[in-house]
Every structure is written in C-alpha cells, then in structure tokens.
Amino acid sequence: xxxxxxxxxxxxxxxxWCVVWELVGxxxxxxxxxxxxxxxxxxxxxxxxxTWQAAALTTLxxxxxxxxxxxxxxxxxxxxxxxxxxxxxxxGIWVNIFVSAPLSALVPVLMILFGMGETTVVVTVFxxxxxxxxxxxxxxIQGVPNSLIEMxxxxxxxxxxxxxxxxxxxxxxxxxxxxxxxxxRGVKGVVIGQLLVSIIGYGELFxxxxxxxxxxxxxxxxxxxxAAAMLLSAIIESIEKRVDYxxxxx
Amino acid sequence: MRNITAQATAAAAMxxxxxxxxxxxxxxxxxxxxxxxxxxxLDFPRGKLTTLLGPSGCxxxxxxxxxxxxxxxxxxxxxxxxxxxxxxxxxRAFVFQDFALMPWATVMRxxxxxLELKGMGKDERQAIAARYIGEVGLAGFEDKxxxxxxxxxxQRVGLARAFAVNADVLLLxxxxxxxxxxxxxxxxxxxxxxxxxxxxxxxxxxxSIEEAVYCSDRIIIxxxxxxxxxxxxxxxxxxxxxxxxxxxDQSYLDTVEEIWxxxxxYVD
Numbered sequence: 221x222x223x224x225x226x227x228x229x230x231x232x233x234x235x236x237w238c239v240v241w242e243l244v245g246x247x248x249x250x251x252x253x254x255x256x257x258x259x260x261x262x263x264x265x266x267x268x269x270x271t272w273q274a275a276a277l278t279t280l281x282x283x284x285x286x287x288x289x290x291x292x293x294x295x296x297x298x299x300x301x302x303x304x305x306x307x308x309x310x311x312g313i314w315v316n317i318f319v320s321a322p323l324s325a326l327v328p329v330l331m332i333l334f335g336m337g338e339t340t341v342v343v344t345v346f347x348x349x350x351x352x353x354x355x356x357x358x359x360x361i362q363g364v365p366n367s368l369i370e371m372x373x374x375x376x377x378x379x380x381x382x383x384x385x386x387x388x389x390x391x392x393x394x395x396x397x398x399x400x401x402x403x404x405r406g407v408k409g410v411v412i413g414q415l416l417v418s419i420i421g422y423g424e425l426f427x428x429x430x431x432x433x434x435x436x437x438x439x440x441x442x443x444x445x446x447a448a449a450m451l452l453s454a455i456i457e458s459i460e461k462r463v464d465y466x467x468x469x470x
Numbered sequence: 471m472r473n474i475t476a477q478a479t480a481a482a483a484m485x486x487x488x489x490x491x492x493x494x495x496x497x498x499x500x501x502x503x504x505x506x507x508x509x510x511x512l513d514f515p516r517g518k519l520t521t522l523l524g525p526s527g528c529x530x531x532x533x534x535x536x537x538x539x540x541x542x543x544x545x546x547x548x549x550x551x552x553x554x555x556x557x558x559x560x561x562r563a564f565v566f567q568d569f570a571l572m573p574w575a576t577v578m579r580x581x582x583x584x585l586e587l588k589g590m591g592k593d594e595r596q597a598i599a600a601r602y603i604g605e606v607g608l609a610g611f612e613d614k615x616x617x618x619x620x621x622x623x624x625q626r627v628g629l630a631r632a633f634a635v636n637a638d639v640l641l642l643x644x645x646x647x648x649x650x651x652x653x654x655x656x657x658x659x660x661x662x663x664x665x666x667x668x669x670x671x672x673x674x675x676x677x678s679i680e681e682a683v684y685c686s687d688r689i690i691i692x693x694x695x696x697x698x699x700x701x702x703x704x705x706x707x708x709x710x711x712x713x714x715x716x717x718x719d720q721s722y723l724d725t726v727e728e729i730w731x732x733x734x735x736y737v738d
Binding site for chain 1 (some may be wrong): 558572583596655
C-alpha cells in the first residue's frame with residue numbers, strides 16, 4: 221500500500237489503531253476502555269497466573285475435542301453427500317439450516333442434555349464448526365473431475381484406494397478451507413459455550429472480569445483469544461496455500 | 471486404400487487370417503431416452519491402430535468407454551482376448567482427453583500410478599516408469615508437476631502411464647484434442663514410432679480426419695446419433711516414408727478427401 225507516495229508496510233494500520241486505542245484510554249472518556257499499554261501489562265501478568273493457565277487448558281481441551289469430532293464427522297458426511305445424491309437429498313436441508321442457524325440459542329437446551337460441564341462445551345464447539353466443514357467438503361468432492369475418477373477405476377483402483385489416493389486428495393483444497401472456517405467458528409463456539417455454562421474455563425474468567433468491571437484483564441483475555449484464533453487460522457491458511465499450489469491445475 | 475462399405479460390415483468384421491484383440495458384439499447404448507449407439511459389431515485386429523472417427527455426438531467416446539469397461543452397455547457384449555468384459559481390467563489401459571493427471575503428484579508418480587495401484591514395490595515401479603518417461607521423450611522431467619508442463623507434455627505423461635502397465639490394448643480418447651497444432655504433429659509422429667515399437671493394439675478416438683488417416687491402419691466411421699458403422703476404410707499408406715512425405719502423398723490426400731465427402735452430410 222502507498223500513501224502520499226510513501227510505501228506503507230502491511231502492519232501499519234494495526235499500529236494506527238493501537239495508537240488510537242491508547243489515546244482514547246488515556247483521555248479517560250470511557251472507563252470501559254483502559255489504555256492499551258495497561259491492557260498489555262495486564263496480559264503479561266495474566267498469563268503467569270495459575271487461574272489463567274488452568275482456564276486456558278480447559279478451554280483448549282474442549283476446543284480440540286470438539287474440533288476433532290467436527291472434522292471427522294464433517295469430512296465423512298461431506299464425502300457421503302458429495303458422492304451419493306440420495307444422502308445429499310436426505311441431509312442437505314438440515315446442513316443448510318444449521319449452517320446459518322443462531323446456534324447460541326441451542327446451548328441452554330444442550331445444557332439440559334449434557335449437563336453443566338465440559339461435554340456441553342465440546343458439543344457446542346462441534347455444532348458451531350461441523351456444518352461449514354460438511355458443506356465445503358461436499359463442494360470439493362463434487363468438484364473432483366470425473367476423468368480422475370475414471371482414471372482410478374480404469375487402472376484398477378479398489379474402492380478404498382479410489383477415495384484415499386484420488387478423491388480426498390483432489391478435494392483437499394476445499395476440505396482445508398472448510399476446516400479453516402470451522403476453526404474460526406469453533407473458537408466462537410468454545411467461548412459462547414463456556415460463557416453460557418459460565419462456570420468453567422475462559423467463560424468463567426470473562427464472566428468474572430466483566431462483572432467486576434476489571435477492564436484491563438477483560439481486554440487482555442479478549443486479545444489473547446483473538447491472537448490465538450488468528451494464529452490457528454493462519455497456520456491452516458499456510459497449509460492451504462501449499463496444497464492449492466499443487467492443485468492449481470485441475 | 472480399401473473401402474469396405476457398411477453393407478459388407480458383417481463379412482469384413484473378421485479380417486481373414488488376422489488375430490482379433492477386441493470383439494464388439496451387438497453393442498447398443500441408451501442414455502435415458504436418447505439412443506447413443508445402435509447394434510455395433512466390430513473387430514479390432516491385434517497389433518494395429520484402429521481409429522473411431524465421426525461427427526461430434528456420434529458416440530465414439532461412449533463406445534471407447536464401453537470397451538474400457540467404464541460405462542455399461544445397454545445391450546451386447548465386448549470380448550478382449552476372448553474374455554467378456556464386465557469392468558475395467560489390466561489388459562486395457564486408457565489415455566484421457568483431459569490427461570487426467572493427479573496435480574499433486576510428480577511426473578514419476580503419475581506414470582507409475584497404475585503400477586502403484588497394482589501394489590508393485592516402489593523401486594520396481596519407478597524403474598519401469600523411468601523407462602517409459604524416456605520413451606515418450608520426457609527424460610529429465612521426472613520430478614516436475616503437471617502444471618509445470620505444456621499440454622503436449624502432459625499428454626505424454628498420460629501415454630507413458632498407459633504404456634507402463636503393459637496392457638495389450640491401449641484406448642486413446644481424443645488424446646491430442648487439448649494439444650496445440652504444432653505439438654500435435656510431432657506427437658502423432660512419435661506415437662507412430664511407439665506403435666511400431668510396442669506392438670500393442672491401439673483404439674483411437676478422434677474427430678480429425680487428417681489425424682485418423684495419418685495414424686491408422688483402419689478407420690471406422692460412425693454416423694450421427696444413433697451411432698452406427700457408416701464406413702470402414704483401410705488407408706494403405708507406406709509408413710516407411712518420412713512424415714512430411716506421407717502428408718504430401720497422393721493416396722493420403724485422396725483418403726482424407728474421400729472421408730470428408732462421406733462425413734460432409736453430417737455437418738450442419
């Protein structure tokens with residue numbers, strides 16, 4: 221990007237917004253927004269506390285379990301829907317309803333079903349992440365060129381080999397895109413799940429800090445969460461780029 | 471040039487004294503209500519290159535895929551080396567119009583893929599693949615990916631993959647249609663050399679009359695939908711001459727002209 225003839229580095233806009241935040245914080249017009257520097261100091265202190273570490277571990281645990289479940293179920297369902305029109309017709313409507321449904325509303329119901337503990341959070345992560353993975357996998361499978369499948373059949377691929385040597389690899393770019401979007405939704409899911417259950421992990425801390433108007437710690441928590449979500453998404457994106465490179469000509 | 475008319479097909483179906491690799495018996499194909507092929511009877515002599523030629527939509531690719539066992543026929547049967555075809559088999563190898571290469575795999579892995587699916591060990595299959603990569607003129611490109619190659623080179627990979635599995639019958643579905651004109655000519659010349667060298671039965675689908683006459687021992691001309699055998703022609707061209715001499719040969723030019731006169735009525 222260039223501005224007034226000068227080349228501006230990519231991260232410059234971030235710095236501008238950090239400065240704005242700092243100034244608004246220092247002016248003291250809103251007690252909800254403490255200066256950024258105070259928030260960062262709080263963040264450094266926060267990550268060293270046992271409470272945060274335990275909360276992070278619980279949260280990470282629920283998140284990873286929920287994601288693993290939604291990747292396995294999402295890819296399997298997506299492949300089945302992409303390959304078999306009968307299954308596609310049967311499940312398509314439900315997947316499309318759930319992908320856009322306000323799932324937060326369901327969490328209290330899940331709480332009745334799965335209790336006040338981690339299970340509900342895992343299920344929430346799963347419900348947030350799985351649908352987009354199903355849809356993207358389905359699209360990827362449907363986009364696999366027919367000639368590649370015919371090639372596999374004519375050279376004697378078994379049913380199993382046809383899937384894991386050809387179809388899944390050919391659909392990999394879309395499957396990864398689905399997983400990346402699923403991860404972002406999963407982060408939302410884990411926090412919303414914990415907030416509504418509100419007695420475990422990150423949700424418990426959010427609840428604690430916002431109720432006591434401990435804004436430094438509240439924002440520190442938020443920033444750490446954002447950074448983690450962006451990092452995860454960036455990691456998957458970099459894998460995607462490598463895969464897209466090889467899948468470039470299909 | 472020997473012209474065998476449609477009426478005499480039954481008599482000509484079995485060329486006297488020559489060994490038959492692929493027999494087509496009473497093949498018909500319906501796509502829902504559309505009749506794609508009607509009662510096709512054909513013999514493909516062993517070690518020869520036979521071309522299926524016809525207007526677009528005449529079902530020539532359908533017939534080739536039925537022979538490959540990739541799509542089922544509505545009626546009739548195919549026999550390869552005397553055995554009835556029920557699906558794809560190791561005695562047949564297919565070369566695809568759009569190459570059908572795996573974009574995530576190197577030239578080496580693509581060429582060796584048929585052998586990989588058969589469960590052959592890595593060293594063994596790579597040695598075989600390397601030989602055919604050399605034969606189709608791609609030595610030095612083993613570690614390249616398909617998107618790094620031109621269309622002509624990609625189809626050479628497809629051809630090497632078909633040779634590598636050592637099938638008796640090679641089925642080529644418009645292999646040069648996605649290759650540019652200059653590369654196509656060179657490729658046709660190389661293909662003839664390989665036909666000579668590999669002693670396999672080739673069944674070749676094309677819509678190019680020149681390509682058919684230049685490459686084939688026998689040309690089967692199909693009529694427009696529903697596809698039936700309209701004409702069988704054996705261009706008797708002296709292939710010992712140089713490629714450029716063949717393309718100026720009177721008998722070559724006459725054959726092209728005759729086929730064009732026959733096909734003209736199918737063109738809108």
